[in-house]
Amino acid sequence: MEQKSYYHSVMLEKDKCKGCTTCLKHCPTEAIRVYGGCAHIIKERCIDCGACIQYCAYHAKVAVNEPMDKMAQFKIKVALPAPTLYGQFKGLKDVSRLLDALIAIGFDDVFEVARGAEYVSKEIKKRIDNRHVHNGMPLISSACPAIVRLIQVRFPELLDNVVDVISPMEAAALAARKRVCQNMSAAPEDVGIFFISPCPAKMTEARAPQSIKKSNVDGVISIMEIYGKLNNAMKDCRHFDHLQNAGSIGVGWAQTGGEMLAVGVENSLAVDGIENVIQALESIEDGDLSDLQYFEGLACVGGCLGGPLTFENPYVAKNRLRKLTENMPKMQEHVKNLDEPELTDEELRTTVLLQPNATLQLDNNFSVALQKMEQVETILRHLPGLDCGSCGSPSCRALAEDVVDGFAVEMDCIFKLKAELHRMSRLMVDISEKTRV
Ligand code: SF4
Ligand code: SF4
Structure with a gap:
Protein backbone atom coordinates (compact mmCIF):
# COMPACT_ATOMS: atom_id res chain seq x y z
CA MET A 1 0.00 0.00 0.00
CA GLU A 2 1.27 3.45 -0.85
CA GLN A 3 2.38 5.25 2.28
CA LYS A 4 1.17 8.84 2.29
CA SER A 5 3.86 11.26 3.44
CA TYR A 6 2.96 14.25 5.56
CA TYR A 7 5.02 17.36 5.75
CA HIS A 8 4.72 20.14 8.27
CA SER A 9 6.80 23.17 9.20
CA VAL A 10 6.35 23.44 12.97
CA MET A 11 8.93 21.65 15.08
CA LEU A 12 9.78 21.26 18.76
CA GLU A 13 13.10 22.32 20.28
CA LYS A 14 13.19 19.58 22.91
CA ASP A 15 15.68 21.19 25.25
CA LYS A 16 13.40 24.22 25.70
CA CYS A 17 10.18 22.28 26.36
CA LYS A 18 9.02 22.18 30.00
CA GLY A 19 6.14 19.80 29.35
CA CYS A 20 3.66 22.38 30.67
CA THR A 21 0.83 21.21 28.31
CA THR A 22 -0.18 24.76 27.29
CA CYS A 23 0.32 24.04 23.58
CA LEU A 24 -1.69 20.83 23.82
CA LYS A 25 -4.76 22.76 24.98
CA HIS A 26 -4.65 25.15 22.01
CA CYS A 27 -4.02 22.74 19.16
CA PRO A 28 -7.17 22.64 16.97
CA THR A 29 -6.52 19.18 15.57
CA GLU A 30 -5.34 17.43 18.76
CA ALA A 31 -1.92 16.97 17.17
CA ILE A 32 0.09 17.34 20.38
CA ARG A 33 0.78 14.87 23.17
CA VAL A 34 2.99 15.44 26.19
CA TYR A 35 4.82 12.44 27.60
CA GLY A 36 8.16 11.94 29.30
CA GLY A 37 7.99 15.62 30.30
CA CYS A 38 8.11 16.79 26.68
CA ALA A 39 5.67 17.72 23.90
CA HIS A 40 5.43 15.65 20.72
CA ILE A 41 3.68 16.61 17.48
CA ILE A 42 1.73 13.97 15.55
CA LYS A 43 2.81 15.12 12.11
CA GLU A 44 -0.14 13.61 10.24
CA ARG A 45 -2.49 15.83 12.24
CA CYS A 46 -0.56 19.09 12.29
CA ILE A 47 -2.05 21.77 10.03
CA ASP A 48 0.74 24.30 10.73
CA CYS A 49 -1.66 26.83 12.19
CA GLY A 50 1.15 28.07 14.45
CA ALA A 51 -1.07 28.29 17.57
CA CYS A 52 1.49 26.31 19.56
CA ILE A 53 4.25 28.74 18.52
CA GLN A 54 2.16 31.65 19.78
CA TYR A 55 1.16 30.04 23.07
CA CYS A 56 4.45 28.45 24.18
CA ALA A 57 5.98 30.78 26.76
CA TYR A 58 9.31 28.94 26.49
CA HIS A 59 9.67 29.36 22.70
CA ALA A 60 10.01 25.61 22.34
CA LYS A 61 7.88 25.47 19.18
CA VAL A 62 9.47 26.96 16.07
CA ALA A 63 8.90 27.10 12.32
CA VAL A 64 11.48 25.42 10.11
CA ASN A 65 13.17 28.29 8.31
CA GLU A 66 14.85 28.14 4.93
CA PRO A 67 18.46 29.32 5.36
CA ARG A 349 -6.67 26.95 -11.74
CA THR A 350 -5.56 24.32 -9.20
CA THR A 351 -4.44 21.05 -10.76
CA VAL A 352 -4.83 18.50 -7.96
CA LEU A 353 -8.09 17.61 -6.20
CA LEU A 354 -7.93 18.24 -2.47
CA GLN A 355 -8.02 14.95 -0.59
CA PRO A 356 -9.42 14.33 2.90
CA ASN A 357 -6.91 13.60 5.62
CA ALA A 358 -8.60 10.96 7.76
CA THR A 359 -6.06 10.96 10.59
CA LEU A 360 -8.75 11.73 13.17
CA GLN A 361 -10.54 8.47 12.32
CA LEU A 362 -9.90 5.50 14.58
CA ASP A 363 -9.34 3.12 11.66
CA ASN A 364 -9.72 3.03 7.89
CA ASN A 365 -11.69 -0.19 8.16
CA PHE A 366 -15.26 0.65 9.14
CA SER A 367 -15.94 -2.40 11.35
CA VAL A 368 -12.57 -2.09 13.13
CA ALA A 369 -13.30 1.61 13.68
CA LEU A 370 -16.68 0.67 15.16
CA GLN A 371 -15.09 -1.84 17.57
CA LYS A 372 -12.51 0.72 18.61
CA MET A 373 -15.24 3.29 19.13
CA GLU A 374 -16.99 0.93 21.60
CA GLN A 375 -13.72 0.44 23.48
CA VAL A 376 -13.21 4.20 23.58
CA GLU A 377 -16.71 4.73 25.00
CA THR A 378 -16.11 2.07 27.69
CA ILE A 379 -12.81 3.66 28.77
CA LEU A 380 -14.37 7.13 28.63
CA ARG A 381 -17.07 6.13 31.11
CA HIS A 382 -14.34 5.56 33.70
CA LEU A 383 -12.49 8.84 33.11
CA PRO A 384 -13.42 12.02 35.02
CA GLY A 385 -14.41 14.04 31.94
CA LEU A 386 -12.49 17.15 33.04
CA ASP A 387 -10.40 17.42 29.85
CA CYS A 388 -7.60 18.83 32.02
CA GLY A 389 -4.75 17.64 29.79
CA SER A 390 -2.64 16.55 32.77
CA CYS A 391 -2.34 13.04 31.33
CA GLY A 392 -0.56 14.45 28.27
CA SER A 393 -3.53 13.95 25.91
CA PRO A 394 -5.68 16.99 25.06
CA SER A 395 -9.00 15.59 26.35
CA CYS A 396 -10.40 12.55 28.13
CA ARG A 397 -11.72 11.26 24.78
CA ALA A 398 -8.27 11.73 23.21
CA LEU A 399 -6.71 9.76 26.10
CA ALA A 400 -9.29 6.98 25.59
CA GLU A 401 -8.44 6.90 21.87
CA ASP A 402 -4.71 6.87 22.65
CA VAL A 403 -5.26 3.92 25.02
CA VAL A 404 -7.17 2.00 22.32
CA ASP A 405 -4.41 2.80 19.80
CA GLY A 406 -1.78 1.57 22.29
CA PHE A 407 -0.05 4.93 22.83
CA ALA A 408 -1.18 5.48 26.42
CA VAL A 409 -2.55 3.63 29.45
CA GLU A 410 -5.61 4.52 31.53
CA MET A 411 -3.38 5.12 34.54
CA ASP A 412 -1.90 8.16 32.73
CA CYS A 413 -4.99 9.92 34.07
CA ILE A 414 -3.76 11.50 37.31
CA PHE A 415 -7.21 11.15 38.91
CA LYS A 416 -7.32 7.42 38.15
CA LEU A 417 -3.73 7.09 39.33
CA LYS A 418 -4.54 8.90 42.58
CA ALA A 419 -7.60 6.72 43.17
CA GLU A 420 -5.55 3.59 42.50
CA LEU A 421 -2.75 4.71 44.85
CA HIS A 422 -5.36 5.45 47.49
CA ARG A 423 -6.92 1.99 47.02
CA MET A 424 -3.49 0.33 47.27
CA SER A 425 -2.49 2.23 50.39
CA ARG A 426 -5.81 1.26 52.03
CA LEU A 427 -5.14 -2.33 51.04
CA MET A 428 -1.66 -2.23 52.56
CA VAL A 429 -2.99 -0.73 55.78
CA ASP A 430 -5.65 -3.50 55.93
CA ILE A 431 -3.03 -6.20 55.32
CA SER A 432 -0.65 -4.79 57.93
CA GLU A 433 -3.48 -4.55 60.49
CA LYS A 434 -4.57 -8.14 59.82
CA THR A 435 -1.02 -9.48 60.04
CA ARG A 436 -0.05 -7.49 63.13
CA VAL A 437 1.06 -9.82 65.95
S1 SF4 B 1 3.71 24.97 25.64
FE1 SF4 B 1 5.93 24.89 25.15
S2 SF4 B 1 6.93 24.21 27.08
FE2 SF4 B 1 4.72 23.78 27.30
S3 SF4 B 1 4.54 21.60 26.61
FE3 SF4 B 1 4.12 22.91 24.80
S4 SF4 B 1 6.13 23.09 23.78
FE4 SF4 B 1 6.54 22.34 25.85
S1 SF4 C 1 0.98 24.13 14.43
FE1 SF4 C 1 -1.21 24.08 15.02
S2 SF4 C 1 -1.91 22.05 14.34
FE2 SF4 C 1 0.35 21.97 14.39
S3 SF4 C 1 0.84 21.16 16.43
FE3 SF4 C 1 0.91 23.43 16.57
S4 SF4 C 1 -1.17 23.97 17.28
FE4 SF4 C 1 -1.30 21.87 16.51
Whole structure:
Protein backbone atom coordinates (compact mmCIF):
# COMPACT_ATOMS: atom_id res chain seq x y z
CA MET A 1 0.00 0.00 0.00
CA GLU A 2 1.27 3.45 -0.85
CA GLN A 3 2.38 5.25 2.28
CA LYS A 4 1.17 8.84 2.29
CA SER A 5 3.86 11.26 3.44
CA TYR A 6 2.96 14.25 5.56
CA TYR A 7 5.02 17.36 5.75
CA HIS A 8 4.72 20.14 8.27
CA SER A 9 6.80 23.17 9.20
CA VAL A 10 6.35 23.44 12.97
CA MET A 11 8.93 21.65 15.08
CA LEU A 12 9.78 21.26 18.76
CA GLU A 13 13.10 22.32 20.28
CA LYS A 14 13.19 19.58 22.91
CA ASP A 15 15.68 21.19 25.25
CA LYS A 16 13.40 24.22 25.70
CA CYS A 17 10.18 22.28 26.36
CA LYS A 18 9.02 22.18 30.00
CA GLY A 19 6.14 19.80 29.35
CA CYS A 20 3.66 22.38 30.67
CA THR A 21 0.83 21.21 28.31
CA THR A 22 -0.18 24.76 27.29
CA CYS A 23 0.32 24.04 23.58
CA LEU A 24 -1.69 20.83 23.82
CA LYS A 25 -4.76 22.76 24.98
CA HIS A 26 -4.65 25.15 22.01
CA CYS A 27 -4.02 22.74 19.16
CA PRO A 28 -7.17 22.64 16.97
CA THR A 29 -6.52 19.18 15.57
CA GLU A 30 -5.34 17.43 18.76
CA ALA A 31 -1.92 16.97 17.17
CA ILE A 32 0.09 17.34 20.38
CA ARG A 33 0.78 14.87 23.17
CA VAL A 34 2.99 15.44 26.19
CA TYR A 35 4.82 12.44 27.60
CA GLY A 36 8.16 11.94 29.30
CA GLY A 37 7.99 15.62 30.30
CA CYS A 38 8.11 16.79 26.68
CA ALA A 39 5.67 17.72 23.90
CA HIS A 40 5.43 15.65 20.72
CA ILE A 41 3.68 16.61 17.48
CA ILE A 42 1.73 13.97 15.55
CA LYS A 43 2.81 15.12 12.11
CA GLU A 44 -0.14 13.61 10.24
CA ARG A 45 -2.49 15.83 12.24
CA CYS A 46 -0.56 19.09 12.29
CA ILE A 47 -2.05 21.77 10.03
CA ASP A 48 0.74 24.30 10.73
CA CYS A 49 -1.66 26.83 12.19
CA GLY A 50 1.15 28.07 14.45
CA ALA A 51 -1.07 28.29 17.57
CA CYS A 52 1.49 26.31 19.56
CA ILE A 53 4.25 28.74 18.52
CA GLN A 54 2.16 31.65 19.78
CA TYR A 55 1.16 30.04 23.07
CA CYS A 56 4.45 28.45 24.18
CA ALA A 57 5.98 30.78 26.76
CA TYR A 58 9.31 28.94 26.49
CA HIS A 59 9.67 29.36 22.70
CA ALA A 60 10.01 25.61 22.34
CA LYS A 61 7.88 25.47 19.18
CA VAL A 62 9.47 26.96 16.07
CA ALA A 63 8.90 27.10 12.32
CA VAL A 64 11.48 25.42 10.11
CA ASN A 65 13.17 28.29 8.31
CA GLU A 66 14.85 28.14 4.93
CA PRO A 67 18.46 29.32 5.36
CA MET A 68 19.01 32.53 3.38
CA ASP A 69 22.18 30.93 1.98
CA LYS A 70 19.90 28.96 -0.31
CA MET A 71 19.64 32.12 -2.43
CA ALA A 72 23.23 31.49 -3.58
CA GLN A 73 22.07 28.40 -5.50
CA PHE A 74 20.35 30.58 -8.11
CA LYS A 75 21.72 33.01 -10.70
CA ILE A 76 18.70 35.30 -10.38
CA LYS A 77 16.90 35.70 -7.07
CA VAL A 78 13.40 37.11 -6.85
CA ALA A 79 11.73 38.20 -3.60
CA LEU A 80 8.01 37.65 -3.18
CA PRO A 81 7.00 39.81 -0.21
CA ALA A 82 3.65 38.98 1.44
CA PRO A 83 1.62 42.20 1.89
CA THR A 84 1.82 41.56 5.64
CA LEU A 85 5.47 42.63 5.45
CA TYR A 86 4.41 46.22 4.68
CA GLY A 87 2.78 46.64 8.08
CA GLN A 88 5.90 45.69 10.05
CA PHE A 89 7.96 48.87 9.77
CA LYS A 90 7.46 52.02 11.78
CA GLY A 91 7.40 55.18 9.69
CA LEU A 92 7.24 53.42 6.31
CA LYS A 93 5.44 55.85 4.01
CA ASP A 94 6.17 54.32 0.63
CA VAL A 95 6.12 50.61 -0.21
CA SER A 96 8.78 51.25 -2.89
CA ARG A 97 11.30 51.98 -0.15
CA LEU A 98 10.78 48.51 1.31
CA LEU A 99 10.89 46.85 -2.11
CA ASP A 100 14.16 48.63 -2.84
CA ALA A 101 15.56 47.39 0.47
CA LEU A 102 14.90 43.83 -0.76
CA ILE A 103 17.14 44.56 -3.76
CA ALA A 104 19.72 46.08 -1.42
CA ILE A 105 19.97 42.88 0.64
CA GLY A 106 20.68 40.71 -2.40
CA PHE A 107 17.58 40.07 -4.49
CA ASP A 108 17.66 40.85 -8.22
CA ASP A 109 13.95 41.45 -8.61
CA VAL A 110 10.78 41.78 -6.53
CA PHE A 111 7.25 40.69 -7.35
CA GLU A 112 4.55 41.56 -4.84
CA VAL A 113 2.27 38.79 -3.62
CA ALA A 114 -0.36 41.55 -3.41
CA ARG A 115 -0.26 41.67 -7.22
CA GLY A 116 -0.80 37.88 -7.25
CA ALA A 117 -3.80 38.50 -5.00
CA GLU A 118 -5.25 40.86 -7.62
CA TYR A 119 -5.04 38.17 -10.34
CA VAL A 120 -6.62 35.67 -7.94
CA SER A 121 -9.42 38.03 -6.82
CA LYS A 122 -10.65 38.42 -10.40
CA GLU A 123 -10.56 34.66 -10.95
CA ILE A 124 -12.53 33.91 -7.78
CA LYS A 125 -15.17 36.48 -8.79
CA LYS A 126 -15.59 34.62 -12.09
CA ARG A 127 -16.11 31.34 -10.20
CA ILE A 128 -18.81 32.91 -8.03
CA ASP A 129 -20.56 34.55 -11.00
CA ASN A 130 -20.53 31.33 -13.03
CA ARG A 131 -21.70 29.11 -10.19
CA HIS A 132 -25.03 27.89 -11.48
CA VAL A 133 -25.60 25.05 -9.01
CA HIS A 134 -25.60 26.19 -5.40
CA ASN A 135 -25.40 23.20 -3.04
CA GLY A 136 -26.60 25.19 -0.03
CA MET A 137 -23.04 26.03 0.96
CA PRO A 138 -20.80 28.97 0.05
CA LEU A 139 -17.60 28.68 -1.94
CA ILE A 140 -14.72 28.64 0.53
CA SER A 141 -11.49 30.59 0.16
CA SER A 142 -8.31 28.58 -0.42
CA ALA A 143 -6.05 31.45 0.68
CA CYS A 144 -5.19 30.28 4.20
CA PRO A 145 -3.38 26.93 3.90
CA ALA A 146 -3.98 26.16 7.60
CA ILE A 147 -7.73 26.40 7.02
CA VAL A 148 -7.55 24.24 3.89
CA ARG A 149 -5.68 21.62 5.94
CA LEU A 150 -8.20 21.98 8.76
CA ILE A 151 -10.97 21.21 6.25
CA GLN A 152 -9.03 18.16 5.03
CA VAL A 153 -8.72 16.88 8.61
CA ARG A 154 -12.01 17.91 10.25
CA PHE A 155 -14.50 18.89 7.52
CA PRO A 156 -13.79 16.65 4.50
CA GLU A 157 -17.39 17.01 3.26
CA LEU A 158 -16.68 20.69 2.57
CA LEU A 159 -13.67 20.04 0.31
CA ASP A 160 -15.71 20.32 -2.91
CA ASN A 161 -16.61 23.88 -1.91
CA VAL A 162 -13.02 25.08 -1.60
CA VAL A 163 -12.46 27.36 -4.58
CA ASP A 164 -10.18 25.82 -7.25
CA VAL A 165 -7.95 28.88 -7.72
CA ILE A 166 -4.26 28.91 -6.80
CA SER A 167 -3.07 31.09 -3.92
CA PRO A 168 -1.78 34.67 -4.38
CA MET A 169 1.71 33.39 -3.46
CA GLU A 170 1.63 30.82 -6.30
CA ALA A 171 0.14 33.31 -8.78
CA ALA A 172 2.88 35.81 -7.93
CA ALA A 173 5.60 33.14 -8.21
CA LEU A 174 4.32 32.04 -11.61
CA ALA A 175 4.12 35.59 -12.93
CA ALA A 176 7.52 36.50 -11.46
CA ARG A 177 9.31 33.59 -13.13
CA LYS A 178 7.64 34.37 -16.46
CA ARG A 179 8.60 38.03 -16.22
CA VAL A 180 12.24 37.35 -15.32
CA CYS A 181 12.61 34.73 -18.06
CA GLN A 182 11.14 37.15 -20.62
CA ASN A 183 12.95 40.30 -19.53
CA MET A 184 16.33 38.84 -18.59
CA SER A 185 16.37 35.94 -21.07
CA ALA A 186 16.96 33.57 -18.16
CA ALA A 187 16.36 29.83 -18.03
CA PRO A 188 13.52 28.99 -15.58
CA GLU A 189 15.83 26.79 -13.47
CA ASP A 190 18.27 29.69 -12.97
CA VAL A 191 15.57 31.76 -11.27
CA GLY A 192 15.07 31.29 -7.51
CA ILE A 193 11.76 32.58 -6.16
CA PHE A 194 11.74 33.32 -2.40
CA PHE A 195 8.52 33.97 -0.55
CA ILE A 196 8.69 36.11 2.58
CA SER A 197 6.19 34.49 4.86
CA PRO A 198 4.12 35.51 7.88
CA CYS A 199 3.32 31.90 8.90
CA PRO A 200 4.46 28.27 8.88
CA ALA A 201 1.35 27.13 6.97
CA LYS A 202 2.50 29.05 3.90
CA MET A 203 5.95 27.51 4.31
CA THR A 204 4.33 24.10 4.09
CA GLU A 205 2.17 25.20 1.15
CA ALA A 206 5.35 26.04 -0.77
CA ARG A 207 7.20 22.86 0.26
CA ALA A 208 4.36 20.34 -0.01
CA PRO A 209 1.43 21.90 -1.92
CA GLN A 210 -1.96 20.19 -1.64
CA SER A 211 -3.74 21.50 -4.73
CA ILE A 212 -1.00 21.82 -7.35
CA LYS A 213 1.67 19.33 -8.38
CA LYS A 214 4.69 21.50 -7.70
CA SER A 215 5.10 24.90 -6.20
CA ASN A 216 6.76 27.70 -8.15
CA VAL A 217 8.32 28.91 -4.91
CA ASP A 218 11.92 27.73 -4.37
CA GLY A 219 12.42 28.94 -0.82
CA VAL A 220 10.57 30.50 2.10
CA ILE A 221 12.03 33.03 4.52
CA SER A 222 10.10 34.16 7.58
CA ILE A 223 9.31 37.84 8.17
CA MET A 224 10.95 37.46 11.61
CA GLU A 225 14.22 36.39 10.01
CA ILE A 226 14.43 39.10 7.39
CA TYR A 227 13.01 41.99 9.46
CA GLY A 228 16.29 43.26 10.93
CA LYS A 229 18.18 43.15 7.60
CA LEU A 230 15.41 45.09 5.85
CA ASN A 231 15.13 47.65 8.60
CA ASN A 232 18.85 48.39 8.31
CA ALA A 233 18.80 48.40 4.51
CA MET A 234 15.90 50.87 4.43
CA LYS A 235 17.92 53.40 6.40
CA ASP A 236 20.48 53.51 3.56
CA CYS A 237 18.01 53.46 0.66
CA ARG A 238 18.46 56.71 -1.20
CA HIS A 239 16.50 56.18 -4.40
CA PHE A 240 13.38 54.27 -5.34
CA ASP A 241 13.13 52.06 -8.39
CA HIS A 242 9.35 52.10 -8.16
CA LEU A 243 9.07 48.34 -8.18
CA GLN A 244 5.56 48.49 -6.79
CA ASN A 245 3.01 46.80 -9.02
CA ALA A 246 0.07 46.19 -6.65
CA GLY A 247 -2.70 48.46 -5.40
CA SER A 248 -4.76 48.64 -2.23
CA ILE A 249 -7.03 45.77 -3.35
CA GLY A 250 -4.12 43.34 -3.32
CA VAL A 251 -2.38 44.76 -0.25
CA GLY A 252 -5.67 44.51 1.67
CA TRP A 253 -5.50 40.69 1.51
CA ALA A 254 -3.12 40.85 4.47
CA GLN A 255 -6.00 41.47 6.86
CA THR A 256 -9.28 39.78 7.66
CA GLY A 257 -11.96 40.71 5.14
CA GLY A 258 -9.42 41.99 2.60
CA GLU A 259 -9.99 39.08 0.26
CA MET A 260 -13.77 39.42 0.58
CA LEU A 261 -13.48 43.09 -0.34
CA ALA A 262 -11.15 42.37 -3.26
CA VAL A 263 -13.44 39.69 -4.67
CA GLY A 264 -16.33 42.14 -4.36
CA VAL A 265 -19.18 39.79 -3.49
CA GLU A 266 -21.67 41.33 -1.14
CA ASN A 267 -23.04 38.14 0.31
CA SER A 268 -19.86 36.91 1.90
CA LEU A 269 -18.42 36.39 5.36
CA ALA A 270 -14.88 36.72 6.73
CA VAL A 271 -13.93 35.02 10.01
CA ASP A 272 -10.55 34.89 11.76
CA GLY A 273 -9.08 32.91 14.65
CA ILE A 274 -8.99 29.14 14.36
CA GLU A 275 -11.71 28.44 16.95
CA ASN A 276 -14.08 30.95 15.30
CA VAL A 277 -13.40 29.43 11.90
CA ILE A 278 -14.14 25.93 13.26
CA GLN A 279 -17.51 27.18 14.55
CA ALA A 280 -18.29 28.88 11.23
CA LEU A 281 -17.39 25.73 9.27
CA GLU A 282 -19.68 23.72 11.56
CA SER A 283 -22.47 26.19 10.76
CA ILE A 284 -21.77 25.85 7.03
CA GLU A 285 -21.88 22.07 7.37
CA ASP A 286 -25.20 22.30 9.23
CA GLY A 287 -26.68 24.52 6.51
CA ASP A 288 -26.98 27.55 8.79
CA LEU A 289 -25.09 29.81 6.35
CA SER A 290 -26.80 28.64 3.16
CA ASP A 291 -27.43 32.19 1.94
CA LEU A 292 -23.70 32.96 1.75
CA GLN A 293 -21.90 33.01 -1.59
CA TYR A 294 -18.36 33.20 -0.29
CA PHE A 295 -16.57 32.37 2.95
CA GLU A 296 -13.12 33.65 3.90
CA GLY A 297 -11.62 31.83 6.89
CA LEU A 298 -8.24 32.80 8.34
CA ALA A 299 -6.48 30.84 11.08
CA CYS A 300 -4.83 33.84 12.73
CA VAL A 301 -6.62 36.65 14.53
CA GLY A 302 -6.32 39.72 12.31
CA GLY A 303 -5.61 37.54 9.25
CA CYS A 304 -2.04 37.18 7.95
CA LEU A 305 -1.09 40.29 9.95
CA GLY A 306 -1.49 38.08 13.02
CA GLY A 307 0.74 35.31 11.62
CA PRO A 308 3.10 33.70 14.17
CA LEU A 309 6.21 34.65 12.17
CA THR A 310 5.46 38.37 12.03
CA PHE A 311 7.27 40.98 14.05
CA GLU A 312 4.64 43.60 14.84
CA ASN A 313 1.41 43.51 16.84
CA PRO A 314 -1.39 42.81 14.29
CA TYR A 315 -3.44 45.88 15.27
CA VAL A 316 -0.45 48.21 14.97
CA ALA A 317 0.37 46.61 11.61
CA LYS A 318 -3.26 47.00 10.50
CA ASN A 319 -3.20 50.69 11.27
CA ARG A 320 0.02 51.10 9.29
CA LEU A 321 -1.48 49.27 6.31
CA ARG A 322 -4.51 51.55 6.45
CA LYS A 323 -2.28 54.62 6.22
CA LEU A 324 -0.06 53.08 3.51
CA THR A 325 -3.01 52.19 1.30
CA GLU A 326 -4.89 55.49 1.74
CA ASN A 327 -3.29 57.05 -1.31
CA MET A 328 -2.73 53.90 -3.35
CA PRO A 329 -4.80 53.26 -6.45
CA LYS A 330 -7.13 50.28 -6.10
CA MET A 331 -5.11 48.36 -8.67
CA GLN A 332 -1.92 49.43 -10.41
CA GLU A 333 -3.15 48.46 -13.89
CA HIS A 334 -2.21 51.93 -15.11
CA VAL A 335 1.21 52.03 -13.44
CA LYS A 336 4.04 52.91 -15.80
CA ASN A 337 6.32 50.08 -16.93
CA LEU A 338 3.86 47.42 -15.85
CA ASP A 339 5.59 44.95 -18.15
CA GLU A 340 4.27 41.85 -16.46
CA PRO A 341 2.87 38.75 -18.10
CA GLU A 342 -0.80 37.88 -18.05
CA LEU A 343 -1.75 34.65 -16.32
CA THR A 344 -4.34 32.55 -18.13
CA ASP A 345 -7.45 31.10 -16.47
CA GLU A 346 -5.85 27.70 -16.88
CA GLU A 347 -2.69 28.78 -15.06
CA LEU A 348 -4.73 30.19 -12.19
CA ARG A 349 -6.67 26.95 -11.74
CA THR A 350 -5.56 24.32 -9.20
CA THR A 351 -4.44 21.05 -10.76
CA VAL A 352 -4.83 18.50 -7.96
CA LEU A 353 -8.09 17.61 -6.20
CA LEU A 354 -7.93 18.24 -2.47
CA GLN A 355 -8.02 14.95 -0.59
CA PRO A 356 -9.42 14.33 2.90
CA ASN A 357 -6.91 13.60 5.62
CA ALA A 358 -8.60 10.96 7.76
CA THR A 359 -6.06 10.96 10.59
CA LEU A 360 -8.75 11.73 13.17
CA GLN A 361 -10.54 8.47 12.32
CA LEU A 362 -9.90 5.50 14.58
CA ASP A 363 -9.34 3.12 11.66
CA ASN A 364 -9.72 3.03 7.89
CA ASN A 365 -11.69 -0.19 8.16
CA PHE A 366 -15.26 0.65 9.14
CA SER A 367 -15.94 -2.40 11.35
CA VAL A 368 -12.57 -2.09 13.13
CA ALA A 369 -13.30 1.61 13.68
CA LEU A 370 -16.68 0.67 15.16
CA GLN A 371 -15.09 -1.84 17.57
CA LYS A 372 -12.51 0.72 18.61
CA MET A 373 -15.24 3.29 19.13
CA GLU A 374 -16.99 0.93 21.60
CA GLN A 375 -13.72 0.44 23.48
CA VAL A 376 -13.21 4.20 23.58
CA GLU A 377 -16.71 4.73 25.00
CA THR A 378 -16.11 2.07 27.69
CA ILE A 379 -12.81 3.66 28.77
CA LEU A 380 -14.37 7.13 28.63
CA ARG A 381 -17.07 6.13 31.11
CA HIS A 382 -14.34 5.56 33.70
CA LEU A 383 -12.49 8.84 33.11
CA PRO A 384 -13.42 12.02 35.02
CA GLY A 385 -14.41 14.04 31.94
CA LEU A 386 -12.49 17.15 33.04
CA ASP A 387 -10.40 17.42 29.85
CA CYS A 388 -7.60 18.83 32.02
CA GLY A 389 -4.75 17.64 29.79
CA SER A 390 -2.64 16.55 32.77
CA CYS A 391 -2.34 13.04 31.33
CA GLY A 392 -0.56 14.45 28.27
CA SER A 393 -3.53 13.95 25.91
CA PRO A 394 -5.68 16.99 25.06
CA SER A 395 -9.00 15.59 26.35
CA CYS A 396 -10.40 12.55 28.13
CA ARG A 397 -11.72 11.26 24.78
CA ALA A 398 -8.27 11.73 23.21
CA LEU A 399 -6.71 9.76 26.10
CA ALA A 400 -9.29 6.98 25.59
CA GLU A 401 -8.44 6.90 21.87
CA ASP A 402 -4.71 6.87 22.65
CA VAL A 403 -5.26 3.92 25.02
CA VAL A 404 -7.17 2.00 22.32
CA ASP A 405 -4.41 2.80 19.80
CA GLY A 406 -1.78 1.57 22.29
CA PHE A 407 -0.05 4.93 22.83
CA ALA A 408 -1.18 5.48 26.42
CA VAL A 409 -2.55 3.63 29.45
CA GLU A 410 -5.61 4.52 31.53
CA MET A 411 -3.38 5.12 34.54
CA ASP A 412 -1.90 8.16 32.73
CA CYS A 413 -4.99 9.92 34.07
CA ILE A 414 -3.76 11.50 37.31
CA PHE A 415 -7.21 11.15 38.91
CA LYS A 416 -7.32 7.42 38.15
CA LEU A 417 -3.73 7.09 39.33
CA LYS A 418 -4.54 8.90 42.58
CA ALA A 419 -7.60 6.72 43.17
CA GLU A 420 -5.55 3.59 42.50
CA LEU A 421 -2.75 4.71 44.85
CA HIS A 422 -5.36 5.45 47.49
CA ARG A 423 -6.92 1.99 47.02
CA MET A 424 -3.49 0.33 47.27
CA SER A 425 -2.49 2.23 50.39
CA ARG A 426 -5.81 1.26 52.03
CA LEU A 427 -5.14 -2.33 51.04
CA MET A 428 -1.66 -2.23 52.56
CA VAL A 429 -2.99 -0.73 55.78
CA ASP A 430 -5.65 -3.50 55.93
CA ILE A 431 -3.03 -6.20 55.32
CA SER A 432 -0.65 -4.79 57.93
CA GLU A 433 -3.48 -4.55 60.49
CA LYS A 434 -4.57 -8.14 59.82
CA THR A 435 -1.02 -9.48 60.04
CA ARG A 436 -0.05 -7.49 63.13
CA VAL A 437 1.06 -9.82 65.95
S1 SF4 B 1 3.71 24.97 25.64
FE1 SF4 B 1 4.12 22.91 24.80
S2 SF4 B 1 6.13 23.09 23.78
FE2 SF4 B 1 5.93 24.89 25.15
S3 SF4 B 1 6.93 24.21 27.08
FE3 SF4 B 1 4.72 23.78 27.30
S4 SF4 B 1 4.54 21.60 26.61
FE4 SF4 B 1 6.54 22.34 25.85
S1 SF4 C 1 0.98 24.13 14.43
FE1 SF4 C 1 -1.21 24.08 15.02
S2 SF4 C 1 -1.91 22.05 14.34
FE2 SF4 C 1 0.35 21.97 14.39
S3 SF4 C 1 0.84 21.16 16.43
FE3 SF4 C 1 0.91 23.43 16.57
S4 SF4 C 1 -1.17 23.97 17.28
FE4 SF4 C 1 -1.30 21.87 16.51
